[in-house]
Amino acid sequence: MAAAVPSIEKAASGITSTPVLDFLRKPKQLLIGGKWVPAKSGKTFETVNPANEEVLALVAEGDKADVEEAVKVARKAFEESKWASIGPHQRARYLFKIADLIEAHADELATLETLNNGMAISLARGMVAGAAEVFRYYGGWSTKIYGETNPSDPSLFNYTLREPVGVCGQIIPWNGPIAMFAWKIAPALACGNVSVLKPAEQTPLTALRLGELILEAGVPDGVVNIITGFGETAGAAIASHPDIDKVAFTGSTEVGKLILQASAGNLKRVSLELGGKSPNVIFADADLESAVSTAMFGFCMLSGQVCCAGTRIFVQQDFQDTFIDALTRYTSKVKAGDPLDPKTTVGPLVSKEQFNRVKSYLELGKQEGAKPALGGEVASGKGYFVDPAIFTGVKNNMRIAQEEIFGPVAAVIPFKDENDAVLQGNDTTYGLAAAVWTTDVSRAHKVARALKAGTVWVNCYNNIDPISPFGGYKQSGIGRELGRYAVDLYTQIKSVYVKL
């Protein structure tokens, strides 16, 4: 059990919002069967504000025993059809209500997100609005999950039903806690499933607040259960639980593989949204100004702790000097700073562990012979702040160009022509996202096709809209979230034959 008593005054210094302070002062427990309960072990863990390293709150440390309990009540809620049988129009209303509640508590949620994750408050606000949109979008789907009647023989009537999968285990990451909550919970609920959700141990707070809002929306008890805790204990228990029908995970490729192995026990349906090392390909005919500002945004947003971050910037050779010069100058104005300041673009990294990891990659880059055209050092002091770094003289086979750093670090790599850009861009084990910058309409679409990635942006970066699927080629994942594709993840098909 953590001994420290959190000092909200220190950890959330400067915060005056009553709802935020009230929430921080409350015990942070597990949501099981519509009730807030402590971990069976009685244990708690500390969650920290990465901007000042102070403890924000103690949070119940759920483990295997708590997951057991949560799965049991989720199963009961599912089998008693508390959710699946209430009718699609009614389910839609619940999701719309959740969206309305998220919007009504937008400031509070954004502030909590920034306090716990360190992301710039402007970004947190955008993520909260995006989460409301995801709930609305899937609210709409609940009345549109159509099966088919099949062109069967006249002596038979054959039709398909799309039915919920059942009890879903959903493990979400720390980099977009509210957004990831919405990506997982909204389609699961829309399709009639029940859920046991585990937020990341680094950022449990907003998931707990969203749990309260879901209860406020009147979702029946046991439909959404939330277990805070660690990956190795609570997360592993979810991934391998014999009574969970589907597991959805967003996080690192390493852990994704463990989840997949653990799922084999009862052949769970699995969807994984994992790491990336996404190529951002800039041709000489690109619009320089927007290519530069968007490239910065592509690798610096959320301090680069984004699975689809544009960390490998491929620049056409004869354009290289101009581009690097412009990107360096533009990015040099971006300094890691107080994430609660609305003008801040880059806040601290999420944790000490992440800070040390990024620091070691900055060293590695230099050892590999890359040159930091910008940044490359970390300042000392409180908080896990790292300024954006740009490496030039990088070859695509260097470790800093192949491994996911998850920090504000870009590797700039030159290329000769379209073919070379595509070959180098695809030379990675990942395939989450990619971008192409060109004013040539043919090249834009040709390269968009040739890049092996789940999302390709043409003359833009990091656009994510619930209408569109998101997920990875290669080792960036299995399955697609968002769009209509999430309906495939959260339903299974039954074919019914009736002899006439």
Added chain:
Amino acid sequence: MAAAVPSVEPATEAAAARRFLQGPPKQLLIGGKWVPAKSGKTFETINPANEEVLALVAEGDRADIDEAVAAARRAFEAGRWPSLGPHQRARYLLRIADLIEQHADELAQLITLDNGKPISEATVEVGRTVDTFRYYAGWATKFYGETNPSAPDFFNYTLREPVGVCGQIIPWNGPLSTISWKVAPALAFGNTLVLKPAEQTPLPAVRMGELICEAGLPDGVVNIVTGFGPTAGAALAGHPDVDKVAFTGSTEVGKLILQASAGNLKRVSLELGGKSPNVIFADAPLETAVALSATGVFRNQGQVCCAATRMFVQESLYDEFAERIAAKAEAIRLGEPLDQTTTMGPLVSSEQYERVLGYLKLARDEGAQAKAGGERGPQERGYFVKPTIYTAVRNDMRIAREEIFGPVAVLIPFKDENDAVLQGNDTTYGLGAGVWTRDLSRAHRVARALRAGSVWVNCYGLIDPISAFGGYKQSGFGRELGPQSIDLYTQIKSVYVKL
């Protein structure tokens, strides 16, 4: 101009609707503003339960339609609506749904006052309207085009784009729900529109116009022109700048609309009349079959396009079924529709009343026997007709072939499955049909064999926005509701890009 001053006294029981009835004049909504008809004319709208004038309503005609179409065109071309993002359009539709829900009592009372249906049915109609707006709000973000499997040197994709300016002409029998069937999908897919409510029941539409304005839709996206079919309706159907016309009403008028649409090749959807067969086999769950067949034909005083007006009953069950459904008809409480205990109100208008009474006379002339009803109600005022069940009817009699649009059912015997299907399909209509049987195979076989746009098995008249609704044969063109509305309110563009 109508001279009478409306008497709102009868509305005293309808407290929620009173503010609206006593409020400002009922005008036309054009370009976001409420305006009188250019001619200055108004017409009376009547409470059919007591024949009193409820309100004077602006009588829009061709000139007003021209104005409204121009406003809708400007809103469309300026991209005020189609170019809003889909999430934003969805929010507007959800907001409209919320506003309807907040004003549910008022809207239900307005429906009942203007149309005459019992308040309990009007309340259900309001709830359905809310569901339909919510349902299409969801579609605003889900009408996907496709990327086609084109050759490597081509990029070919399809876009689903709005049709443009829609003219929507709605009937008096579901004055609120038919707004949602037309307006919700049109808006969801980025169209602008001119709506003409039926002259018998303009009030719910005018109130909806206010709520739509309150929801903050850009000016000119929804325009409402009250007025008469031969003037305002005809102007809309024939207007060269209207891209699509959607009409719900009689088959006769539907054909006129179709002819008028030819001028500029408007897209047309028509939801028209019916003479729907309700087939009851001897193995039917009898009690439910009787109860739901009765509501299937008597709901809304039988003024329902898919009403179960032809009841085919298997020979061995015929007499018992006739007795039982006649008893149900006799038990119906015909009276003041604002009363919660009333189960049948008046017909909508004197015209409709005369028409139905004419058919009652025809039935006698044709030799049918009234097992129940067959005459006007005992009320001194109002257009009340008793729920009526006829036996001794053959499927070739006029009362079995023509749409009466009143609380009148004919009972026709049949021998076996084949006979039921042949007789059931022997009609120029094809809107709805019912099958009552406990036999699983027969249920699905007959459901397939009946030529109708909706078939109900061991139930009748269910309408859910998730499911397509429309007619085979002369019951209409196209399907409203369900995902099928996407086809009505979008057009497809195929884009080829040489790479």
